[in-house]
Amino acid sequence: MTATLYGIGVGPGDPELLTLKAARILAATPVIAWPAPLEGDGMARVIAAAHISPGRVEIPIRMGFTLDRAGTEAAYDCAAHDIAAHLAEGRDVAVLCEGDPFFFGSFIYLFARLSSRFPVEVVPGVSSIMAAGAALRAPLCAWDDGVAIIPSTRSEAEIEAQVSAADAIVFMKVGRNLPKIRRVLERAGLWDKARVIERIGLADQRILAPDTVAELPYFSIILVHRRGHAWL
Structure with missing residues (x-):
């Protein structure tokens, strides 16, 4: 049985703007993915840190955040492959997204790659x-x-x-x-x-x-x- 892919809006920066629904899902989801620079944590991961328990599998989506669209697309391709493997084995995956997932959100590009193959739930965030x-x-x-x-x-x-x-x-x-x-x-x-x-x-x-x-x-x-x- 396949699992669910969650697109989680974590808001623009203040951790207290994370919704109760987002916090609940993060507490129960075994795999967390998040957009990240080439080194260090991404902002979405920092915002949601208090709701990510130790022992979670984490997938940082490393990219240069430049105008190099080919490099960015390759990063999403790689992340989609890794996320799909977890979903196919029955593990839910929550993808953190600054602001709202569907408002200029990085989750859009994973949704495009995975929504035809797996159940998806989008959790709105404060833009x-x-x-x-x-x-x-x-x-x-x-x-x-x-x-x-x-x-x-x-x-x-x-x-x-x-x-x-x-x-x-x-x-x-x-x-x-x-x-x-x-x-x-x-x-x-x-x-x-x-x-x-x-x-x-x-x-x-x-x-x-x-x-x-x-x-x-x-x-x-x-x-x-x-x-x-x-x-x-």
């Missing part, structure tokens, strides 16, 4: 966007607002078109794309309405005023509402 809104005390949207969630890696023209069509805008993966985002928002007259946060839920989380921002890490988010506040 970095929801956590950012809460930390910034900035409601994301209200009434009948349209919301654009934009990876900052998109071209400047694409970003400008999406910004012009939305009431509320979320920029993810900002990092070195900050100058491009700032130019778009300044042209739209929205930069002064930006709310900026980096490393959400971690010990070194920072909230920044837009006029003080010189650079940002990859793990940062900018929220903007065209009205300034969603309730207006």
Whole structure:
């Protein structure tokens, strides 16, 4: 009898945002997999550490987190092979995923490889966007607002078109794309309405005023509402 593959959302950083369901499944699952850098623990493993008992089989999915898509695909292929072996032998496997598994989540690529062969259950997690809104005390949207969630890696023209069509805008993966985002928002007259946060839920989380921002890490988010506040 085959076992179940679980995609577990562990939230953006604060271990207390892990759901009760996620904690229950982690306590009972014999095999844990998690995306990881080439050395050391990955962030998802660190977030969930308190719920992983000694003696669990662990599968770190090692990858370089670069633009080398071929290398990343090879890492997922290797992980899928190892995970499938456990599932076929009747051992449940929980794959940890920062934020939510199906929202820009690393679990998506394992789901694509394994869901046609094994039972899968996805456990939603708190996304970095929801956590950012809460930390910034900035409601994301209200009434009948349209919301654009934009990876900052998109071209400047694409970003400008999406910004012009939305009431509320979320920029993810900002990092070195900050100058491009700032130019778009300044042209739209929205930069002064930006709310900026980096490393959400971690010990070194920072909230920044837009006029003080010189650079940002990859793990940062900018929220903007065209009205300034969603309730207006």
